[in-house]
Amino acid sequence: MGVEHVLRELHIPSTTYYRWRRAESEPCERRRRHVELTDRIRKVHDESGGVYGSPRVHAVLKREDVHVGRKRAERLMRQAGLAGIxxxxxxxxxxxxxxxxxxxxxxxxxxxxxxxxxxxxxxxxxxxxxxxxxxxxxxxxxxxxxxxxxxxxxxxxxxxxxxxxxxxxxxxxxxxxxxxxxxxxxxxxxx
Structure with a gap:
């Protein structure tokens, strides 16, 4: 049974399915930005010896002209398992x-x-x-x-x-x- 038949039975347009498949191999701009920000956040956190929490990490990023919201930095740190002491x-x-x-x-x-x-x-x-x-x-x-x-x-x-x-x-x-x-x-x- 092909994908087209399953999509038709579930009333899902085939374009939705193929867009979802393409997103796995080609992440959208926002996801790419999340990966870049998480890498930068991890670097700042590591440079602090694992001490900096989200407020300090956000302050460092702001000083370096990295545009990211405080809550977004906090969420990305949490998702990456990073926490200050x-x-x-x-x-x-x-x-x-x-x-x-x-x-x-x-x-x-x-x-x-x-x-x-x-x-x-x-x-x-x-x-x-x-x-x-x-x-x-x-x-x-x-x-x-x-x-x-x-x-x-x-x-x-x-x-x-x-x-x-x-x-x-x-x-x-x-x-x-x-x-x-x-x-x-x-x-x-x-x-």
Whole structure:
């Protein structure tokens, strides 16, 4: 039994059938564009180390003058099985104990200083890599806004932060002022 007979019985025009067959071997412009966009999205996602989700991927594409809607980029990522990671939703990250006493705000939220080496600020940041998370501890001088010292480690612990502080003190040849005392309460951690 031929195709024409089946199409006639099902009341389907033969042109519809042959157009469908041709679309399998010759995809329409929209499908070709989907494949191109998915390849580009996959490249951006891979370059981010698998970290970027659809909002960041869309922002990168927009900066590169790739015209794609936010929802379309999100849908193509989902269809390709690509997803970003959100460290805030992950397990094992540092959380502040709601019952812990907060450290005193010694600078009263004023991060300006008229002289160098009077006030340093620090941050601990996770960088996702293919081999796992890498932690970056950095100390910056509030006067010049330049990085005084930095250190990386596979673990986010006190040793990383203290090593960074030791490098900062050695690089600036700074000794703590006699009037300065370390607070005895626990330090704040990022939520």
């Amino acid at each position: 959100s460290p805030r939703r992950g397990k094992g990250l540092t959380r502040r104990d709601p019952d812990a006493e907060l450290a005193p705000d010694l600078v009263e939220r004023d991060f300006t200083t008229p002289v160098p080496n009077r006030l340093w600020v620090t941050d601990l940041t996770m960088i996702a890599t293919e081999e796992g998370p890498l932690w970056l501890s950095a100390i910056r001088d509030a006067f010049s806004r330049r990085v005084v010292a930095w250190e990386t480690s596979a673990r986010a612990d006190a040793d990383l932060v203290l090593t960074t502080l030791e490098y900062a003190l050695a690089s600036r040849e700074v000794t703590p002022a006699s009037s300065f005392t370390m607070p005895t309460t626990a330090a704040n951690t990022h939520p």
